[in-house]
Amino acid sequence: MQIITTHLNADFDALASCMAAKKLYPEAVVVLPGSMEKKVKLFFETFKPFEIKKIKEVDLDKVKTLIVVDTRSVQRIGELAQLLKKQLKVHLYDHHPKGEDDIKADFEITEQIGALASLFTEIFRKKNIPITPLEATLLCLGIYEETGCLLFPSTTERDVLSVAYLLKRGANLNIVSQFLKEELSREEVSLLNEILNSLQEHLINGIRINIGHAVKEEPQDISHIAHKVMDIIDTDALFVIIEMEDKILIIGRSNTPQVDVGLILTEFGGGGHRAAGSATLKEKPVNLIIDELVKVIKQQIKPEKVARDLMTTPVISVQWDRTIKEVEGMMTKYGINAMPVIKNNKYIGVITRGVVEKAIFHGLKQSRVGDFATTDAYTAEEDTPLWEVEKNMVELNQRFVPIVKDDKVVGVITRTDILRNLYEELIKKFKISKPVEVEESSKNVAKLMKEFFSEEIYEILTTAGKLAEEMGYGAYLVGGSVRDLIMRRPSPDVDIVVEGDGIAFAQELSKKIDGKVIPHPRFATAKILKEIIRNGEKKSFYIDIATARTEYYESPAALPKVETSSIKKDLYRRDFTINALAVKLNSKNFGLLIDFFGGQRDIKDKKIRVLHNLSFVEDPTRAIRAIRFSEKLGFKISKHTENLIKLAVKMSIFEKLKGPRLYEELILLLKETQPHHSIKRLADYGLLKILHPSLEEKKLYSELARAYETVQAMELLFLKEKYRKELIYLMVMLWNLEDHERQEFLQKICVPENIKKEVIENIISAEKALQAFPSEESPVEIYTLLSSLNIEIIILMMVYAQEQQKKAISFYLTKLKEIKPLLRGEDLKTLGIPPGPIYKKIFDEILKEKLQGRLLSKEEEIEFAKNFGK
Known part of the structure; x- marks a missing residue:
């Protein structure tokens, strides 16, 4: 025999869950351990949705399976708890949090959701179990009552979706409204006033708890009166103690996640969930119950945050x-x-x-x-x-x-x-709609980290967090990797900032992950070189460790002075809000997202925004960086940030720049974006003429667009040789300049001497090669011309070559470039040809023959070598 039961004093969610369980277990009998709430009983007697038997009508000795719904507490199923001492199967369906006296089940479905009726509705939907309009209405009643018509903080998205599904299945909201309407009788109004007049407020760890009491001779459901009190007063949580003839009832309601009513009332033999609960006691002085209640609340409500959690250090x-x-x-x-x-x-x-x-x-x-x-x-x-x-x-x-x-x-x-x-506490309390930066600022992104970082990186980050805890430091993942994480993009960078000694931290971390430390004491930073084996191949990557720093600029565009500081100051010194995010790595708060400056809001709005108004005055290269991120990420530069860029140009701040910073930013811009678009953006802001006034007069944009298309085409050829596309684009920028203008431009942006020499020589080689290009399509002449040039020169030539020349260069790259003699010196020795200059002549002639489509095999090359010189 199977029986279905629920908690004492069944509400609509309990009744609906019993009905739902009956559909899943059609042979089972529904047995209630006690009475129903007043309106629940009225509904049941009006519509008779299913049959309910009393305990005395059932032979408990024959029960083989007990199905418990809407509670997991042994005490809350009354006399039926004795069945748990017997050898029988127990199936459990519940949405309340775990407690010490939980029923041990052989099978259970327990999830944190607003109403258990929502959980059963989901089961019906997934299994395509049909329900009648009356059944849909009862389930709807259960959800609406348990979630306060979807207004309680415990309401979830799943509850709302379940209501929508039930409405499609014919749920009658007129009936729902009729049975949930709370019109108070004269006696209930009197009881409400008595409770309101008795209320005492207790401030416990910053949480306002109101406790009231009243006397009621006749037992009946008064939970709706507790809701009325909550509607009238402004409090975080409410406990109402009602003295009855032979018992005392405690009803609890909570508006804040810091007060778990169900957990508190388990101490009094009751239960419930975070937002609502109840307990029934034997006769006891009310003042003693209040003292005991306050004591339990104090034990349960711990300060969610202390000064240490918010302070800057x-x-x-x-x-x-x-x-x-x-x-x-x-x-x-x-x-x-x-x-x-x-x-x-x-x-x-x-x-x-x-x-x-x-x-x-x-x-x-x-x-x-x-x-x-x-x-x-x-x-x-x-x-x-x-x-x-x-x-x-x-x-x-x-x-x-x-x-x-x-x-x-x-x-x-x-x-x-x-x-x-x-503000964050207010948002959390009322679950109101909010900007993304507030929503995410208290969010834990550990799951995202596990999803988007490799297994090796994730393990290193967790190890770093544990080490930070041991050393008493704060450790944070910062920079582009956090931005990319929020954007759900994989990132190869691992930058860690430490509130403490960054170099000492790096040395200890390297021991734990078997890496090699490269310290930079001058900057209080270090790199850890880590090698891993992946798919049988050895790979290496760097982990950057830095001490949390602040910086100040003694003059516009000067190099910053850096001092140790807190993570907040460290993030404030960064360029844009989208790059001023951090994730805490300490094991206590691993994965906690930190956003002081609204970076997530700007990621959501796809906006580039500086952190303060002097950002470009202090470091004007950030203007180029703004365009790079804008083009790379598809973001728009905010209007205010645009105005600050134009102001920096107007003030001639760029003229004060020293060192290679301008070159480094330009190279990154060319490397990470479509250069023709980015250079056009530089011109729009007046930044291109700062690099060199002659650049705006040339056909720069169309030539860079052609260069970009050429590089894209090269990538399709799967060239084995590596090349630096950013240097190709830089050479295109220099192509139409005079010799002295090229030198001025390279000097202006502080290009390193070796790169400067290489760039100039490559441009000259490309110009000469195009001038010397053979007029006829001779494979030998094409090969002779191009084989001595590096791949970057050849790609540069492609940008400026005529159509016939482009075809010849493509032919070289796809066909001629890989042609080599199959014969080796040892083969010539075997043929009896003595070593000497003759070998080179033979190989050169073999190559020429092969370039012209002859000598297709090694045997033919051998025959050619035998007859060479005859």
């Missing part, structure tokens, strides 16, 4: 005896508005920009900063709950909170940090 601080004028310079250099003041390595107060500026206004710029520091500013410790930090910052009107340990500043929390956290 290391901290830029100032010694107490520095002058006000010096502090002003430091604030401007680092772009900050407040700093801790230190004396003898211990924290003594805070100095803000406002105080500094007023002091200078009053002629006190040579005074010591310690004299004007706020010494009674609020400070916090690493383990201080974040809600407490937020509360004090607001109440004390303080924009900057030092985090102190043993009188030393170990971190700071700013007003911006708090605002971002508050």
